[in-house]
Amino acid sequence: MPAPHPIEQTGLVTPAIRLLQAAGVDFEIHEYDRGDELRDFGREAADALGLPFEQVFKTLLLDVEGGDAPADPIVVVVPVSCMVSMKLAAAAVGSKKAAMCDPERAERITGYVVGGISPLGQPKRLRTVLDETVELFDLIYVSGGRRGLDIAVSPADLARLLDAIIAPITA
Numbered sequence: 393m394p395a396p397h398p399i400e401q402t403g404l405v406t407p408a409i410r411l412l413q414a415a416g417v418d419f420e421i422h423e424y425d426r427g428d429e430l431r432d433f434g435r436e437a438a439d440a441l442g443l444p445f446e447q448v449f450k451t452l453l454l455d456v457e458g459g460d461a462p463a464d465p466i467v468v469v470v471p472v473s474c475m476v477s478m479k480l481a482a483a484a485v486g487s488k489k490a491a492m493c494d495p496e497r498a499e500r501i502t503g504y505v506v507g508g509i510s511p512l513g514q515p516k517r518l519r520t521v522l523d524e525t526v527e528l529f530d531l532i533y534v535s536g537g538r539r540g541l542d543i544a545v546s547p548a549d550l551a552r553l554l555d556a557i558i559a560p561i562t563a
Contacts (some may be wrong), residue, residue, distance in 0.1 A: 407503065407513025412545065415553055418546040421536060433507035433535075434472030437542050441533065441538060445473035446525065448533045448542070449489035451509045453501060453518075456482050465493050465501055467520040467554075469511050474523070474562035484521045484559040493538030508538040511554055520556040522547065529560065 404421060412419045424440035434450040441448070449469045454476070456466050466485055470476050482490035495506045502514045511520055511534055526532050526547035534550070536543040551558055 398464060404536070404541060405509065406541070407515075408510035408535070408537040408543060409513070410468055411513040411553065412543070413548075414482035417545065417549045417553065418552045419549075420531075422533065422542045424540055424542070425488070426540045432472070433539065435560065436562055437533065437535075438472055441542065443533060446471045447529050447531075448472045449523070449526070451511045451535055452476055453498040453509070454478070455493050456490045465498075465518055466490075467511050467518045468513075468523070468561055469526070469550075469556075470523045470562050471525055474525075476523075476561055477563040480559070480563075481521060481561045484557055484561055485519050504537055505539065508535050508537040509543070510537040510543070511550070511556075512543070513537060517554070519523050520554040521552055521561055522554075522556045522558045524558055524560045525562070526550070 422441055434448055438445045438448040450472050452468050453465050468476050468481050478490040501537050502509050531544045533542045533544050
């Protein structure tokens, strides 16, 4: 696995990194070279960093509706090795139904590009659900806010910063 880069040497500053710094949270930055093709960003990150797929998490936006929650987007964070269960994700936030958010809309909402959407540092904090498997690791890897950049952070710190629900949300 490539060594983490000290932030002052990389010059990398994204809203996600700014949030972690401002909160005084320990984290590591891992930059990696990407291929030219747009494909499975999460698995690509895991392969490039030499990490198990279960420890690298992807950030997805879902639209939820019904139940006691208003129709709006939510953030879900699941292992790159898994598929999100729309039914379980909706239930985790008290909704009846969930569907994937349109990629262009997800980019507008988060301020990040698809393949680099971080759960951290979005312009507006959305309700966030972390898959329960985050609790299996001392550190998990999530996007740092751009393609080719992951952040290693403790699941407890991530959940606290996002005021996230931890629930089973994978199929």
